Amino acid sequence: GAGVSQSPRYKVAKRGQDVALRCDPISGHVSLFWYQQALGQGPEFLTYFQNEAQLDKSGLPSDRFFAERPEGSVSTLKIQRTQQEDSAVYLCASSFHPQDPLYGYTFGSGTRLTVV
Amino acid sequence: DAKTTQPPSMDCAEGRAANLPCNHSTISGNEYVYWYRQIHSQGPQYIIHGLKNNETNEMASLIITEDRKSSTLILPHATLRDTAVYYCIVRESAGGGADGLTFGKGTHLIIQP
Numbered sequence: 001g002a003g004v005s006q007s008p009r010y011k012v013a014k015r016g017q018d019v020a021l022r023c024d025p026i027s028g029h030v031s032l033f034w035y036q037q038a039l040g041q042g043p044e045f046l047t048y049f050q051n052e053a054q055l056d057k058s059g060l061p062s063d064r065f066f067a068e069r070p071e072g073s074v075s076t077l078k079i080q081r082t083q084q085e086d087s088a089v090y091l092c093a094s095s096f097h098p099q100d101p102l103y104g105y106t107f108g109s110g111t112r113l114t115v116v
Numbered sequence: 117d118a119k120t121t122q123p124p125s126m127d128c129a130e131g132r133a134a135n136l137p138c139n140h141s142t143i144s145g146n147e148y149v150y151w152y153r154q155i156h157s158q159g160p161q162y163i164i165h166g167l168k169n170n171e172t173n174e175m176a177s178l179i180i181t182e183d184r185k186s187s188t189l190i191l192p193h194a195t196l197r198d199t200a201v202y203y204c205i206v207r208e209s210a211g212g213g214a215d216g217l218t219f220g221k222g223t224h225l226i227i228q229p
Contacts, residue, residue: 004159033216042203043160045216059216091159104150104162105217 004108006092012114013082021077021111025094034077035091082115120204125224134191136223138204141185146208151189153200199227
């Protein structure tokens with residue numbers, strides 16, 4: 001596709017439920033990032049992939065958060081035993097160049113997760 | 117923590133130039149200034165970036181002071197569709213890719229009809 005696609009667009013989960021959020025980056029993009037954006041705040045970095053390798057997961061808030069990109073294209077962010085503080089928009093971004101995205105990252109529209 | 121300081125909000129009349137300031141007094145020599153914007157319910161959108169020279173593209177102009185401690189994003193003829201949160205970010209261009217962008221809270225620019 002022409003852009004970064006994320007699904008679902010909206011997700012309501014009961015507290016304690018597991019969720020999986022999907023990101024389809026632009027074809028051929030090597031770098032893939034996940035961000036979390038709480039209401040009224042700027043996006044915050046969660047994790048980074050270069051192809052299938054997860055090179056940085058320092059932003060993941062707890063061990064309930066897990067991300068994978070097994071074939072170096074589609075990525076999934078999984079949140080286990082969701083809690084209310086996990087409610088946020090989860091954004092995915094990709095770029096072609098692995099280290100020097102001089103032309104910027106392309107973001108998806110995000111998945112809005114609401115935990116009730 | 118964000119390395120930049122921006123006003124929380126600004127208004128601008130439609131058709132006028134919108135000038136968005138950003139302070140980055142601790143910027144280092146190999147760090148670029150990036151600007152992104154986020155329209156409601158969308159992901160951030162790349163606008164422009166620069167190192168020390170002024171830059172212009174089809175979306176905006178970026179003016180960086182000579183000491184590089186501040187910059188201004190200029191939207192030359194603002195339209196209602198430019199209403200968004202604008203983020204100023206400093207980052208090394210070749211940061212290994214592993215360091216994500218640090219967004220801060222940005223400036224909420226409201227274009228008035």
